[in-house]
Amino acid sequence: MRAFKSSTRRTSSTASGVIAPETGSSSPLSSLSKSIGQNARKTKTGFFPNKSEKLVAYWLLGSAASVFGIVVFGGLTRLTESGLSITEWKPVTGSLPPTTEEDWESEFNKYRSSPEFKMLNPNMSMSEFKSIYYMEWAHRLWGRFIGLSFAIPAVYFITRRKVSRPMALRITAIAGLIGFQGVLGWWMVKSGLKDDLFATGSHPRVSQYRLVAHLGTAFLCYSAMLWNGLAILRTHKLLGNLQVAEASLRRLRNPRLRMFRSSVGALAVLTFITAMSGGLVAGLDAGLIYNEFPYMGLGLTPPKSELFSDFYSHTTDNSDVWWRNPLENPSLVQLDHRILATTTFTSVMALWAYSRFSRNVRTTLPVTARKGVHGVVGFVFLQVVLGISTLIYLVPLPLASAHQAGSLALLSYVLILGSRSWLPNRRVSTLLAKKFAAAGITPKRPGQSSSRIRKQRNASKAAPKAAVV
Template sequence: MATITAMSPLRARLALKAQEAFVCRRCLHGPPSTSPSFRLLRNPRATLPVPPKPLRQPIRNHSRTQSTISSAHQPSSPLAALSQTISRQAAPSTTPQPSSFPSTSTPSVAYWLLASATSVFGIVVFGGLTRLTESGLSITEWRPVTGSFPPLDPQTWEAEFARYRQSPEFKMLNSSMTVDEFKKIYWMEWTHRLWGRVVGLTFLIPTVYFVARRRVSARMAVKLVGICGLIGFQGAIGWWMVKSGLKDDLLETGSHPRVSQYRLATHLGTAFVAYLAMLWNGLEILRENRLVRDPEAGLKLLETLRHPSLRTFRRSVAGLSGLIFVTAISGALVAGLDAGLVYNNFPWMGQNILPPKREMLDPFYSHTPDHSDLVWRNMFENPVLAQLDHRVLATTTFTAVLALWAYSRYSPAVQKLLPRSGKMGMLGLVHLVVLGISTLWFFVPTPLAAAHQAGALALLSGVVVLGGRVWVPQRTVRLVRHAVEQAQGKSGNLVARRGPDAMMRAKIARPVSV
């Protein structure tokens, strides 16, 4: 610029005209008073103001390095900046992209899962009432869509009643039944099936919504899809069970018209698995969110639960849950065989604690000439031995619950390390285990029999809740540790952004506590 001012006025004007071709648009279209060419044209002898030199200040090595790197990458012209932008967009990213699913599911998913589990609990109890009132075989067809609409006129009711008159149950037990009596059992079974459809829809639609909106983790999304498939499979098993009581060729000769005890146990077991999956995952989501909310306290709790002194207690809870599940399934075999009507006193079975050996191992139930299947056939098909097995399993469960409670109460290490929530869960499990013996004493009345089945599911729920409070999944530990690292990283980044001078000012301004 100094060479321009040394030229003649005419040559200076021509040189400035050529220079303006390389001046940015902001300078060209700005106010004339701020344009360097305007100032030089007005006074060719004038010189442009030289920017002041920066004051020499001590700069740290890392700051100098960062400023050098940033100045080296700073574009020298608008075209260079555009070229750098295009190259960044064209270059493939080498860093792994994070998953679109969050690390933890939202609490609303947990509340929905617990509400669905409550609905499944209700339909299990209502299904027991349907069986006790012998209403399960009143609908002889399986229509998943059109079966949602009940008969609304006398002609439709007569058609339904005509189909029921072809079933073995009507021919052998209810040959004198009228249409009005048929309506009572029909409404029971229709309500049970409609409730099952409602459970399926209220689980499928929210699952699609939560997965599509990324309200659940990737792992939880897979679990929800699996539970949806389990619910659909449960409906198919229900019809497979009912079908066993509608055909003569599926019934044993001279037997009472009822569904197969094997299919009944499968139907009930699948419902239990679906219920427990909803309950466990709902509680797991709430627990993860609670631990991540305060990660330092959560990590301390998890480290306490992972103490070697609690290992035996945790494994005992897992074994107890399996024992309770097997006991409940054996109860389904008793219900399918009507074995509760054989012996109605407890703990005696007749005159002794054990029934006669001839009744327990009856050759009538063996299907092979050499009686090689005598034992297992009697266990699953003989009402006497099926009831004895259920009594033994129930007594073992009762003893195991009390023994585990005593271990948690009187073991010094467990008493010290077990959190308060675990102690309350153990005490609730003791309260739930005392229900059931009165069912036999009063000759299996319908209300007490339904309460007996509800008590079994409640006991299973209690041990699952207890297990969720003392079990420590590795994934939960990783989530809490990651939350702790993130919290520590945020505090470290805050100190780095503020710098030593800002931290010194904050220390000076901080009031001194007396």
């Protein structure tokens, strides 16, 4: 009877066209459902991972080091007056220097038609021309290397999902900034190749406005690379040691550090502005006047008639005197740079005193941030010594180059201090919250003791039991 019933079931199932799948087997329908589920989870997770890999951080920091080097080398190119030796911009074919005597003669003839040759170097020989040509050629080749060494790995890291989505957007923006920097470089050089772009009879030089734009873009590229590289390493450090991360975040979230963080951000902006004012000094050769410190002539400042001179006005009513003098008058440009440099130095020392003598900040600030403050103090002292020495000794090549490098080094350490005292972004905070929850760690609020945490845990455990009773 039992066999008859089972036979009847099989017959009816077959007749109805429905075949029950065997246990443990995989039908096409189940495989399709699994595939749909996997795709749904993949879509929910997104194309990019939650955090970028460490390799990306090392690549960004290496790129930042390369940009640091080219900034210093670019300063040497300007100081040796080599920047106008190549009168054309050929991004591809210009990668190789002249190889034959005919090619060298052709390049030299192009340089002979430039204002710099006619007014400054009419007796230059071929060997002298080759020395400045190679200087500018190496500078441009270095720029091409930075572009390629950033763009190619950027494409790889993004397509291979080695970076998070926000980091992919930042890397793309940095790549665009590098390309824009190359265009700005030629735009700057072009300003020194035509007589109508500077005053008749004056020293042939590139526009100080374009020089500052070129320098400022390089500083921004460097800062973005450095900051994001440090951010990735910090994320891995926090996620790798949850106990240390919890203690560090508890300190950084303390309201006592809000003023300190704001001060670090303001100091970074001030350092950048001071460096750009130094670019104006370099573009106008303003460091070759008033080679004494702290005086400028008979007093701390030149006469007012010299600072706001009608000579720099381009209008008949002199209505542009108030803004052209701070940007085109070498005397006022140097005075502005002195004021900004002194303000930067004073701000650094005030930040150090705040972190040292304010009890709330001293007891709350992480150890790494306190070390960062000391590093900023050391670099600002070094930069002041280099700046005064460069001025007094009439801008010698080694000191001037070191002074330019010092400005970027000072900005670097201010950014490092910021990375050590800034709170993680929302994405990293969310990842840490999930890690804390999975590890059973309850983050303490600022000022909350461990005994209070234990009481809260015991209360939360006892609450369900009381409800059951």
